[in-house]
Amino acid sequence: MTPVLNVQGMVKRFGGLLATDHVDLTVKPGEIHALIGPNGAGKTTLISQLMGELKQNEGTIELDGQPITTLPTAKRVSMGLARTFQITCLLPDYTVLDNVAIAIQVRQGHSFRFWGNVRHEAGLREDARSYLAGAGLADRADELVANLSHGEQKQLELAVALATKPRLLLLDEPMAGLGHLESQQMIEMLRGLKNQVSMLLVEHDMEAVFALADRISVLVYGRIIATGSVDEIRDNPEVRTAYLGEGDELC
Amino acid sequence: MEKSLKRPALLAGVLIALIALPVVADATGYAALTSLATRVLIYGIAAASLNFVLGYGGMVSFGHAAFFGIGGYVVGILYQHYSLGEPLFGFISGTNQLLITIPVALVVSGLMAALIGALSLRTGGVQFIMITLAFAQMLFFLFVSLKTYGGDDGLIIRRANELPGLNMRDKQTVYYVCLAITVLFFVILWRIVNSRFGNVIVGLRQSEKRMAAIGLPAYRYKLMAFVISGMGCGLAGALMANFLRYASPDMIHWTKSGELMVMVILGGVGTLFGPLLGAAVFIVLESILASWTENWQLGLGLILLFVVLYTQGGVQALGARMFGRRA
Numbered sequence: 001m002t003p004v005l006n007v008q009g010m011v012k013r014f015g016g017l018l019a020t021d022h023v024d025l026t027v028k029p030g031e032i033h034a035l036i037g038p039n040g041a042g043k044t045t046l047i048s049q050l051m052g053e054l055k056q057n058e059g060t061i062e063l064d065g066q067p068i069t070t071l072p073t074a075k076r077v078s079m080g081l082a083r084t085f086q087i088t089c090l091l092p093d094y095t096v097l098d099n100v101a102i103a104i105q106v107r108q109g110h111s112f113r114f115w116g117n118v119r120h121e122a123g124l125r126e127d128a129r130s131y132l133a134g135a136g137l138a139d140r141a142d143e144l145v146a147n148l149s150h151g152e153q154k155q156l157e158l159a160v161a162l163a164t165k166p167r168l169l170l171l172d173e174p175m176a177g178l179g180h181l182e183s184q185q186m187i188e189m190l191r192g193l194k195n196q197v198s199m200l201l202v203e204h205d206m207e208a209v210f211a212l213a214d215r216i217s218v219l220v221y222g223r224i225i226a227t228g229s230v231d232e233i234r235d236n237p238e239v240r241t242a243y244l245g246e247g248d249e250l251c
Numbered sequence: 252m253e254k255s256l257k258r259p260a261l262l263a264g265v266l267i268a269l270i271a272l273p274v275v276a277d278a279t280g281y282a283a284l285t286s287l288a289t290r291v292l293i294y295g296i297a298a299a300s301l302n303f304v305l306g307y308g309g310m311v312s313f314g315h316a317a318f319f320g321i322g323g324y325v326v327g328i329l330y331q332h333y334s335l336g337e338p339l340f341g342f343i344s345g346t347n348q349l350l351i352t353i354p355v356a357l358v359v360s361g362l363m364a365a366l367i368g369a370l371s372l373r374t375g376g377v378q379f380i381m382i383t384l385a386f387a388q389m390l391f392f393l394f395v396s397l398k399t400y401g402g403d404d405g406l407i408i409r410r411a412n413e414l415p416g417l418n419m420r421d422k423q424t425v426y427y428v429c430l431a432i433t434v435l436f437f438v439i440l441w442r443i444v445n446s447r448f449g450n451v452i453v454g455l456r457q458s459e460k461r462m463a464a465i466g467l468p469a470y471r472y473k474l475m476a477f478v479i480s481g482m483g484c485g486l487a488g489a490l491m492a493n494f495l496r497y498a499s500p501d502m503i504h505w506t507k508s509g510e511l512m513v514m515v516i517l518g519g520v521g522t523l524f525g526p527l528l529g530a531a532v533f534i535v536l537e538s539i540l541a542s543w544t545e546n547w548q549l550g551l552g553l554i555l556l557f558v559v560l561y562t563q564g565g566v567q568a569l570g571a572r573m574f575g576r577r578a
Contacts, residue, residue, distance in 0.1 A: 051464070053460075053463065072468065073463045073464070073466075074463065074466045074467055074468040074469075075468075076466075077463075077464070077465065077466030078466050082464070082465075083464055085460075085464070089458055089460050089461045089464070090458070090461060091454050091457040091458055091461055092457060092458075093453075093457055094453075094454070094457065098450075102450055102451065102454050102465065103465040105447055105450065105451075106451070106462075106465050106466050106467050107465075107466065111447045111448050111450070111451045111467070111472065112448060112475065113446055113447040113448060114442065114443045114446045114447075114448050114449075115442050115443075115446055116446060116447070117442075117445045117446065118445060118446055118447045118449070118450045119445065160461075160465065161464075163465075164465055164466055
């Protein structure tokens with residue numbers, strides 16, 4: 001079976017710093033592949049390269065067997081790649097509904113349409129409402145994004161990403177800053193999406209990772225030191241010292 | 252619900268007032284008011300065009316006088332070739348027909364905007380401000396040195412362009428032509444702002460990163476917005492050349508870009524009619540202050556300071572608050 005995402009030999013240097021060190025990574029169809037690692041390990045940098053926001057120095061990326069290494073971000077998104085942001089990045093002056101509707105609009109094709117009122121397009125609005133309902137934001141549709149709580153913004157990030165109809169979701173710390181209850185909701189939501197879309201999940205919340213992930217890769221100093229099932233990673237001594245061990249000491 | 256009825260009523264009221272203005276001005280003996288209002292309409296078009304990229308799109312262009320001047324020079328140059336009877340480049344004959352000069356002004360300013368925009372939009376932020384300014388100043392010096400077309404002194408257009416069936420030598424007729432074009436312009440701008448295209452332009456102002464993440468190739472949309480905006484300024488320039496019967500390098504000077512920006516800020520950045528209101532305030536203030544003192548810019552500067560510091564969104568926002576449309 002062709003993996004949804006296939007990364008081979010990815011390298012990113014910032015001057016003398018090796019931020020991504022020959023990373024090989026695959027995400028299989030329907031899989032949640034978690035990427036964990038201490039702060040500064042290069043997780044967000046890796047996501048940025050996958051999206052084409054940063055250009056890697058070496059390596060190839062394939063999406064569904066198609067090479068996307070040299071494609072610009074917009075093209076990658078149209079082929080089925082989507083991301084959420086660790087620090088939420090939404091359109092603050094627009095309503096919740098507008099934020100989702102614009103993602104659907106862009107997915108539908110070019111926006112060189114100058115005449116019809118976009119807010120009167122029933123198709124767009126209804127479609128957007130269904131995504132909001134899925135994210136539990138149905139009753140917040142007409143609220144301005146600037147007025148949303150942090151947790152709601154995280155949910156909206158996910159709804160917007162889903163509105164682009166991705167094949168692969170790159171989730172950059174979707175639980176960051178969420179309270180316990182909100183985290184549980186987010187975990188449930190992601191679990192519910194599992195059959196629709198494959199995910200690469202970057203997350204610090206180990207409870208969430210162990211609850212959701214099919215496979216886990218551990219990134220340390222830009223290098224993947226281990227990949228395996230939840231149990232394999234939990235018992236891997238190298239991982240324990242490099243990453244999980246730190247957590248134990250802190251507790 | 253009340254709000255949705257109030258706005259069209261207000262607009263209709265303003266439109267009726269604008270239609271009645273020349274008649275009232277004549278009756279009360281203030282005939283100069285018609286000329287003043289014509290200038291307000293023309294600058295209103297230019298400022299609203301600038302506002303489309305600046306306010307809606309978040310692209311701070313400091314060189315929009317370039318397109319204003321190009322519009323003016325299209326009218327001037329075509330008229331000169333018409334009156335001398337010698338074709339431009341040996342094969343384009345001149346003309347004094349408004350129905351030809353305006354479309355030509357739109358096309359030429361649109362092409363220049365495409366060229367300048369294509370290069371400038373590769374940058375952003377302060378670099379974008381500086382590079383648009385630089386292009387406008389290059390054009391300024393080009394026209395200053397073009398002796399064929401009057402150089403420093405500019406081009407005198409002996410008679411305003413003709414429009415079939417209308418006497419364009421009459422100030423009132425010119426006013427009504429400008430009013431009709433202004434109304435048409437604002438209807439089109441209103442549709443564009445609320446369209447799918449306008450939606451992504453406003454989205455780009457709020458967050459380019461977000462728009463990229465939902466798959467928008469930003470550059471082509473920003474360029475298109477820049478071209479539309481340049482064409483609007485070209486239209487205004489063509490009308491201004493007809494109104495003043497004069498096109499000069501002053502129209503391209505960077506201070507003109509600054510004036511347009513001041514109008515946008517005075518009226519309300521990122522609002523449909525704010526720039527028109529800003530143009531009205533600017534020009535009325537200019538005439539009143541200039542009649543008191545030669546240093547009228549000082550007074551204008553103080554008022555601009557007040558508007559920026561205290562109105563939170565220009566005269567339009569101030570008016571909305573004062574007349575009970577609380578946001």
